Amino acid sequence: MDIATTPTNPEGNPELADAARTPHEPPVILREDYRPFGWLVPEVKLDFDLGLTQTRVRTELTVQRNARADHAETIRLNGDGLKPVSVSVDGAPADWRMDAGDLIVPLREDAHLIVIETEIAPSANTQLMGLYASGGMLCTxxxxxGFRRITFFPDRPDVLSVYTVRMAGPKAVFPVLLCNGNKVAEGDKGDGTHWAEWHDPWPKPSYLFxxxxxxxxxxxKPFTTCSGREVECNIWVRKEDLARTDHALASLHCSMKWDEDVFGREYDLDLYNIVAVSDFNMGAMENKGLNVFNTKYVLADADTATDADFDAVEGVIAHEYFHNWSGNRVTCRDWFQLSLKEGFTVLRDQLFSQDMRGEAVKRIEDVRILRAAQFPEDAGPLAHPIRPDSxxxxxxxxxxxxxxxxAEVIRMMRSMTGVERFRQGTDLYFERHDGEAATCEDFVKAIEDGAGIDLAQFRLWYRQAGTPRVAVAQAVEGETLRLTLRQTVPPTAGQPDKQPxxxxxxxxxxxxxxxxxAEQLVVLDEERQSFSLPLAGPDPVVSINRGFTAPVLIERDLARxxxxxxxxxxDDPFAxxxxxxxxxxGHLVGAASGTLSDEEQAAGETAxxxxxxxxxxxxxxxxxMRGELLVLPSETYLFEAMAGSGGTGERKADPGAIHTVREGLKAAIGTALAAELAAxxxxxxxxxxxxxxxxxxxxxxxxxxxxxxxxxPARAGDLAAQQYDxxxxxxDRQGALMVLCGLDHPARADKLAAFYDRYKDNALVVDKWFTLQALSLHPDVIEHTRALADHPxxxxxxxxxxxSLYMAFAGNxxxxxxxxxxGYRMIADVILALDPxxxxxxxRFVPSLGRWRRIEPERAALMKGELERIMAAGKLSRDTFEQVSRSLEG
Known part of the structure; x- marks a missing residue:
C-alpha cells in the first residue's frame, strides 16, 4: 500500500499485521495519512528464469535512506502470496521476518544492497495480477x-526506480522476450534457452513494470519524431491475428504526431511496443515503452470489427500512448491522485478523437457515456470525489x-482559460514535475500559474462528490435577457453539505x-447569480451548457x-x-410517473x-449527426431522471414503467414515420x-x-435478415443481428447459428455473439442468458x-x-462465483445492485436482499467486500 496510518509503521505502509482483523474488515486507507517512504530505491535489477508453471525471480534493490522521510530502522517490502527463497543484505543473509504478507528487513546504515529470490506460479494466477499465463504466453x-505478486518491493507509486531486467526461458515456448525500455543485449545459451536484457533509463514506479x-x-513501422529521431513501433500479436493490426499501428502513429502538435510531447525511447493479450482485467496498460493491451483494443478489420470497435481501438491506443507523459514521465504520488493521470489522459484522448473524427458527434458520445456510467455513480452509495479521501x-x-x-473537470479549466493559455499551463506542469510523483494540486497549481487564473474555488471540484444541479430562470428586461442561475450540489455519503x-x-x-x-461563457460561482445577455430578436430561447461545458444537470421549465x-x-450540434x-x-419520465394527462401525452408524442x-x-x-438526433435517451438515464436528486424523495424509479413507455414511444415513431424510416x-x-x-x-x-x-416486428425481422445476408x-451484420435477437422471428435462430458458425474460432467476435443475446429485448432474455452460461x-x-455475457445482461x-x-439473483450468483x-x-458487478435506494420498493427489497446474501456468504475479497458494504451502508 502507499499510505502510513500509525507511528508503528515507519515506512509509511498501512498494511499492519492483519491477524487481528477478520477477512470482512479490510483496513481503511486515508489520504491525509500519506507519508513519504522511508527509503529511496534508485536502481532495481531483476533476473527472471521463466516458466509457465514456475518462474524464479532474483531481485537486487539498491536502497538509500530517504532524507525527506522519518528515520527507519527497517524496510517494509510488500508481498502478496509470496514466500522468499532467500534474502541477503550487502552479501550476508538477512535477519528478515514476514508481516501480513510483507517482508520486513532490518537496515542499519544509510545505503544497502538487498537481494531477494522468490518463486511464483504464473499458470495458477487466476487473478490476472502480477505475472500470469495467458494462452501459452507470460505477461504482467x-x-x-500487482508488482508485489512478482517480488517483494515497496509497491507504491512514489518510489521511482531505474530498472534493468534480464529474462531467460525456453526458446521454443518463449521465442519473443519483451520488457520496458530498450533492449541492450540478447543471446542463446546453447541448451534450448535464450535470454534478453532490457534497460529503461527513465525512473518509474513499480506499477509501470x-x-x-x-x-x-x-x-x-518506424515513426520519426519532431526532432528527427526514429522510433521502432511494433504491434505484437499471435501469428493468426497479424492481419488485423494495421489500424492499431496507424492509430499509434497518429497519436504520436498529434501529441507533438497539440501538447508538444515527443516520445523518449527507441522502441514502442504494444502486445495484445486475450486474458486481461482492463482495457490496456501504459507500462513504459511496453503497453499490454486487451486484444479487444488492438485487433480490427471490417469483417470482424464494427465502426465503434475501430473507434475504440484508436481511442485506447491514443490513451495509453498519451500516458507516456501524463502518467509515466509525471506519475501520481499516491493512489488518491489517480485522476491526475487518468482524468487528464482521458481528456487528451477525447480531444484527439475529436480531431480525428469530428468534434460534434464525439462530444455527444462522450457525454452519453458520462451520463450512463458516472451520473448514476454520483447519485448512489458509491459516490466519491475525483480525488477520494479514503x-x-x-x-x-x-x-x-x-x-x-x-476529464470533464480538466476540460472546464480549458474552457475557462482558453486553449492557448491551457497549453501554457500544461507545458508548465510537465516542466515542473518531469520525473516526479505529483499530486492533483500540483496540476491545478501549474494551470493556475501558467494560464494566469485563480483556481482557488475551483479546487472544490476535486473535493466534493455529486453532480451539481443548475436551475434556470429567465426574464426579458428591455434589450437584454436576465438569466438567473442557482446551483445545488446534492448530499452524498460522508458529505452532507456542499459549497458552491x-x-x-x-x-x-x-x-x-x-x-x-452570439455565444458567450458565463461562470456561475455563487449559489445564485444573474447575468444580462443581449437579445437576438423577439421571443428569446436560451441555449445553455452548449458543448456540455460543465458536468451538471440543467433544470429548467422550457416550453415544448x-x-x-x-x-x-x-447552431451548436450538442445543444x-x-x-x-x-x-x-420530460415526456418519458412524465409518462412513466403517471403525471401526464392523455392530452399531454399525445402532445408530447406528436412533438x-x-x-x-x-x-x-x-x-x-x-x-x-442525424444518427445522434434519432437516438432516444437510454433507460439508464431515464432511471436517474425519474429518481431525481439523490433518490431520497418520494419519487423512485420504476424500471418496468420506463421500459414500457420508451418502447411505446419507439413504436409510435416507427408507425408515424414508417415510410421515411424505410426510405x-x-x-x-x-x-x-x-x-x-x-x-x-x-x-x-x-x-x-x-x-x-x-x-x-415482422417487417423489421425480414429487413434485418436481408441486411444480415x-x-x-x-x-451491418451486428446491427441486423441485434434487432433480430429481440424478435420472435423465424430468422432469429438461423442468423444466430450462422454468425456463430462463421466466427466460432474468433474469441472477440464470439464475445459479441454472447453480448447481443444478453442485451436483447427478447421476452425470454433471462432464460437465454442462463443457457449461454452453459455453452462450451x-x-x-x-x-x-x-x-460479454453477464456485464451485458446487468446493463439490460x-x-x-x-x-x-x-435478474438480480443471477448477477449476485455471478459475484459469489467469480470473487474467489x-x-x-x-x-465490478456490485454497483448494478447498489442502486436499490433509487428504485421502487418491491424491486429495491429484492436488490438489497441479494447484496445481503453476498455479504452473508463471508470470505469476500477486499474488492467485493468494500463495494457491497458501501452499497448497503451508503
Whole structure:
C-alpha cells in the first residue's frame, strides 16, 4: 500500500499485521495519512528464469535512506502470496521476518544492497495480477498493486526506480522476450534457452513494470519524431491475428504526431511496443515503452470489427500512448491522485478523437457515456470525489468518476482559460514535475500559474462528490435577457453539505424569429447569480451548457415548442441534440410517473415525432449527426431522471414503467414515420463500404431498423435478415443481428447459428455473439442468458467472456430489472462465483445492485436482499467486500 496510518509503521505502509482483523474488515486507507517512504530505491535489477508453471525471480534493490522521510530502522517490502527463497543484505543473509504478507528487513546504515529470490506460479494466477499465463504466453499486470505478486518491493507509486531486467526461458515456448525500455543485449545459451536484457533509463514506479514472453509476431513501422529521431513501433500479436493490426499501428502513429502538435510531447525511447493479450482485467496498460493491451483494443478489420470497435481501438491506443507523459514521465504520488493521470489522459484522448473524427458527434458520445456510467455513480452509495479521501481497495476506484468526470473537470479549466493559455499551463506542469510523483494540486497549481487564473474555488471540484444541479430562470428586461442561475450540489455519503463550485457555461440567446444569438461563457460561482445577455430578436430561447461545458444537470421549465425549435435550429450540434433529449426525457419520465394527462401525452408524442421527422428531412445533416438526433435517451438515464436528486424523495424509479413507455414511444415513431424510416434504410443500404459517407450510413441504417422493429416486428425481422445476408462488414451484420435477437422471428435462430458458425474460432467476435443475446429485448432474455452460461465456449476465467455475457445482461434494464428478481439473483450468483477466481472483475458487478435506494420498493427489497446474501456468504475479497458494504451502508 502507499499510505502510513500509525507511528508503528515507519515506512509509511498501512498494511499492519492483519491477524487481528477478520477477512470482512479490510483496513481503511486515508489520504491525509500519506507519508513519504522511508527509503529511496534508485536502481532495481531483476533476473527472471521463466516458466509457465514456475518462474524464479532474483531481485537486487539498491536502497538509500530517504532524507525527506522519518528515520527507519527497517524496510517494509510488500508481498502478496509470496514466500522468499532467500534474502541477503550487502552479501550476508538477512535477519528478515514476514508481516501480513510483507517482508520486513532490518537496515542499519544509510545505503544497502538487498537481494531477494522468490518463486511464483504464473499458470495458477487466476487473478490476472502480477505475472500470469495467458494462452501459452507470460505477461504482467502491475497497476495498481500487482508488482508485489512478482517480488517483494515497496509497491507504491512514489518510489521511482531505474530498472534493468534480464529474462531467460525456453526458446521454443518463449521465442519473443519483451520488457520496458530498450533492449541492450540478447543471446542463446546453447541448451534450448535464450535470454534478453532490457534497460529503461527513465525512473518509474513499480506499477509501470511490464514483461511479456511468448510466441508472437510484430507488425512494425518506424515513426520519426519532431526532432528527427526514429522510433521502432511494433504491434505484437499471435501469428493468426497479424492481419488485423494495421489500424492499431496507424492509430499509434497518429497519436504520436498529434501529441507533438497539440501538447508538444515527443516520445523518449527507441522502441514502442504494444502486445495484445486475450486474458486481461482492463482495457490496456501504459507500462513504459511496453503497453499490454486487451486484444479487444488492438485487433480490427471490417469483417470482424464494427465502426465503434475501430473507434475504440484508436481511442485506447491514443490513451495509453498519451500516458507516456501524463502518467509515466509525471506519475501520481499516491493512489488518491489517480485522476491526475487518468482524468487528464482521458481528456487528451477525447480531444484527439475529436480531431480525428469530428468534434460534434464525439462530444455527444462522450457525454452519453458520462451520463450512463458516472451520473448514476454520483447519485448512489458509491459516490466519491475525483480525488477520494479514503479507500479499502484501490482497484475499486478505477471508476467513471475518476476517469470521465476527472476529464470533464480538466476540460472546464480549458474552457475557462482558453486553449492557448491551457497549453501554457500544461507545458508548465510537465516542466515542473518531469520525473516526479505529483499530486492533483500540483496540476491545478501549474494551470493556475501558467494560464494566469485563480483556481482557488475551483479546487472544490476535486473535493466534493455529486453532480451539481443548475436551475434556470429567465426574464426579458428591455434589450437584454436576465438569466438567473442557482446551483445545488446534492448530499452524498460522508458529505452532507456542499459549497458552491465554479460552473462554466457556454450560453447563447436565440430568437424564435430565426435569429441566432452570439455565444458567450458565463461562470456561475455563487449559489445564485444573474447575468444580462443581449437579445437576438423577439421571443428569446436560451441555449445553455452548449458543448456540455460543465458536468451538471440543467433544470429548467422550457416550453415544448422552444425545445422543438432548438432541436431543429440551434447552431451548436450538442445543444441541438440536447434539446431533443430534453424533450424526450420530460415526456418519458412524465409518462412513466403517471403525471401526464392523455392530452399531454399525445402532445408530447406528436412533438417528438415531429422533431424526428425534421431530422430525417434535414438535408444539411450528415448521417453521423442525424444518427445522434434519432437516438432516444437510454433507460439508464431515464432511471436517474425519474429518481431525481439523490433518490431520497418520494419519487423512485420504476424500471418496468420506463421500459414500457420508451418502447411505446419507439413504436409510435416507427408507425408515424414508417415510410421515411424505410426510405432511410434503403438509401443507407445503397452506400458502399468504402464510401466516405458509409460510416454514417451504417449508423442510421441500424437505428432505422430498430425503430421499424418497435412498430412492425415482422417487417423489421425480414429487413434485418436481408441486411444480415447482404452485409459486407461487421457493423451491418451486428446491427441486423441485434434487432433480430429481440424478435420472435423465424430468422432469429438461423442468423444466430450462422454468425456463430462463421466466427466460432474468433474469441472477440464470439464475445459479441454472447453480448447481443444478453442485451436483447427478447421476452425470454433471462432464460437465454442462463443457457449461454452453459455453452462450451463460456468460461468464468476469461474477463472478456464474463463481461460479454453477464456485464451485458446487468446493463439490460428489461432482463436485469425483471419484477420477480431473477435478474438480480443471477448477477449476485455471478459475484459469489467469480470473487474467489478474479475479485477485481467480480467487484465490478456490485454497483448494478447498489442502486436499490433509487428504485421502487418491491424491486429495491429484492436488490438489497441479494447484496445481503453476498455479504452473508463471508470470505469476500477486499474488492467485493468494500463495494457491497458501501452499497448497503451508503
Amino acid at each position: 499486470q502491475c497497476e495498481a498493486e 511490464a514483461l511479456v514472453a511468448g510466441d508472437l509476431v510484430a507488425n512494425s 479507500y479499502r481497495e484501490i482497484s475499486n476506484f478505477y471508476t467513471a468518476t475518476v476517469y470521465n468526470k476527472g 463550485m465554479p460552473i462554466p457555461l457556454r450560453v447563447a440567446v436565440h430568437s424564435r424569429s430565426g435569429a441566432l444569438g 415548442d422552444d425545445l422543438v425549435f432548438l432541436a431543429a435550429h440551434d 441541438r441534440s440536447e434539446a431533443l433529449q430534453e424533450l424526450a426525457v 417528438i415525432i415531429g422533431a424526428f421527422a425534421s431530422s430525417l428531412a434535414d438535408n444539411a445533416l450528415d448521417d453521423a 432511410l434504410h434503403a438509401r443507407a443500404s445503397a452506400v458502399a463500404l468504402d464510401d466516405p459517407a458509409g460510416r454514417g450510413a451504417r449508423k442510421v441504417k441500424t437505428i432505422a431498423l430498430g425503430l421499424i422493429a418497435a412498430a412492425d 447482404a452485409a459486407d462488414n461487421m457493423t 465456449d463460456f468460461t468464468m476465467k476469461n474477463p472478456n467472456r464474463v463481461r 434494464p428489461k432482463g436485469f430489472h425483471s419484477a420477480d428478481g431473477e 477466481i478474479n475479485p477485481q472483475t467480480a467487484a
